Amino acid sequence: MKLPHVEYEAPTTVAEAIDLLAEHLDQASVLAGGQSLIPLLALRLARPAVLIDINGIDELSGVSATDGWVAIGAMTREYVAEKSETVARTVPLLAAALPLIGHEAIRSRGTIGGSLAHADPAAELPAVARALDAEFVVRDPSGERVIPAARWFEGYLTTSRHPDELLTEVRFPTARRGTGVSFQEVARRHGDFAIVGLAASLTLSEGVISDARLALAGMSDVPVRAAAAEDLLVGERPSTELFDEAARRATGDTDPPADLHGSSDYRKKVAAALVRRGLREAADNAKERQ
Amino acid sequence: MVDITLRVNGATCTGSPEARKTLADFLRDDLNLTGTHLGCEHGVCGACTVIVDGRAVRSCLMLAVQAAGREVTTIEGLAPDGGLGTLQQAMWDSHSFQCGFCTPGMVMQATAFLSDHPDADEQQIREALSGNICRCTGYQSIIDGVLLAAERNRER
Numbered sequence: 465m466k467l468p469h470v471e472y473e474a475p476t477t478v479a480e481a482i483d484l485l486a487e488h489l490d491q492a493s494v495l496a497g498g499q500s501l502i503p504l505l506a507l508r509l510a511r512p513a514v515l516i517d518i519n520g521i522d523e524l525s526g527v528s529a530t531d532g533w534v535a536i537g538a539m540t541r542e543y544v545a546e547k548s549e550t551v552a553r554t555v556p557l558l559a560a561a562l563p564l565i566g567h568e569a570i571r572s573r574g575t576i577g578g579s580l581a582h583a584d585p586a587a588e589l590p591a592v593a594r595a596l597d598a599e600f601v602v603r604d605p606s607g608e609r610v611i612p613a614a615r616w617f618e619g620y621l622t623t624s625r626h627p628d629e630l631l632t633e634v635r636f637p638t639a640r641r642g643t644g645v646s647f648q649e650v651a652r653r654h655g656d657f658a659i660v661g662l663a664a665s666l667t668l669s670e671g672v673i674s675d676a677r678l679a680l681a682g683m684s685d686v687p688v689r690a691a692a693a694e695d696l697l698v699g700e701r702p703s704t705e706l707f708d709e710a711a712r713r714a715t716g717d718t719d720p721p722a723d724l725h726g727s728s729d730y731r732k733k734v735a736a737a738l739v740r741r742g743l744r745e746a747a748d749n750a751k752e753r754q
Numbered sequence: 755m756v757d758i759t760l761r762v763n764g765a766t767c768t769g770s771p772e773a774r775k776t777l778a779d780f781l782r783d784d785l786n787l788t789g790t791h792l793g794c795e796h797g798v799c800g801a802c803t804v805i806v807d808g809r810a811v812r813s814c815l816m817l818a819v820q821a822a823g824r825e826v827t828t829i830e831g832l833a834p835d836g837g838l839g840t841l842q843q844a845m846w847d848s849h850s851f852q853c854g855f856c857t858p859g860m861v862m863q864a865t866a867f868l869s870d871h872p873d874a875d876e877q878q879i880r881e882a883l884s885g886n887i888c889r890c891t892g893y894q895s896i897i898d899g900v901l902l903a904a905e906r907n908r909e910r
Contacts, residue, residue: 465795472773502815503796567885572809654884
């Protein structure tokens with residue numbers, strides 16, 4: 465399928481990109497890595513009048529660690545983040561998820577900001593951002609605002625970004641000492657979208673869980689936190705019985721979608737298995753990082 | 755139309771594609787480099803894989819205008835003297851391919867992968883090629899060919 469006719473703009477600064485967005489509003493689509501948007505164009509599922517290609521905006525790429533946070537420019541390619549020592553050292557959950565995104569050739573072009581702005585509920589990065597309470601920095605002609613992950617994902621492929629706003633940066637909190645992580649997913653084939661995915665992070669202080677974060681992908685139209693399971697875990701010591709109960713609580717009141725890859729019931733069972741598996745791995749990982 | 759200049763297989767090329775034209779269509783239609791194959795045209799099959807600035811990319815998911823100023827290598831650029839490169843010879847020797855449709859994408863993906871991972875084992879090669887579909891189901895012999903190439907590269 466060939467792409468439909470579309471106007472094309474290639475700004476080289478954030479200011480120019482924002483001016484173009486203000487001019488075209490929801491008639492425009494922002495083209496980052498293009499690994500989701502170009503298929504949507506080919507399949508006529510997206511029909512923007514204008515493409516605003518931000519690949520030429522150098523200021524949007526880069527990984528920088530500041531006090532307690534790691535800021536990743538929206539145009540940072542996934543393979544660059546995957547190779548980043550800063551990411552590996554400070555946001556281990558993100559580092560665990562990155563190699564699972566698509567295939568190597570997809571990560572050559574795909575970007576951190578692009579995946580999170582596309583907001584596919586089965587994708588890896590939205591679950592990581594939701595689990596870690598990442599912050600989304602967007603800019604419009606009047607300035608900048610910061611949106612917490614809990615308010616970023618609004619629905620299937622839908623975020624709280626306004627049409628005149630550009631996602632410029634995503635900030636992830638630095639993992640505390642004693643934090644162990646695990647990213648689990650079940651897919652038909654490595655690189656395919658997960659049927660169910662799990663981002664898990666556990667922090668242990670003297671053997672007791674002081675912080676627990678679980679976000680499930682593929683279980684709803686947005687990535688979902690398993691708050692009931694997290695509440696159960698905090699203050700307890702890791703054990704098989706505890707993790708079994710956490711898996712029940714994480715999936716008890718979910719109503720996942722059904723499709724040709726799996727029924728709703730199947731997804732619930734897979735999610736429970738992933739929670740058990742992910743918590744076990746995160747707890748082992750946390751002990752190594754004491 | 756957007757005027758672009760890029761390097762393809764070591765030669766400087768110019769063109770004026772429409773913005774919506776993919777790099778794959780530009781290579782095939784404007785530069786007559788039809789070795790790059792188009793299967794699904796939406797980033798699933800991997801047949802159109804080429805190397806841009808040293809990284810394997812899907813040329814159906816990149817616009818031609820985005821390749822301006824870049825260094826592109828296609829299957830035609832792997833052995834410019836008309837012979838076969840080490841990987842190509844190893845795949846030939848391993849009877850890697852049947853119909854040949856997926857061949858250019860497999861070879862380009864494997865080329866990029868082996869240059870970054872010369873010591874890759876079978877499992878890593880399987881993973882690296884997992885985004886390339888072969889409908890003749892000849893995967894085993896494809897993996898054998900890449901493994902043989904890695905071995906021959908190391909012996910050099």
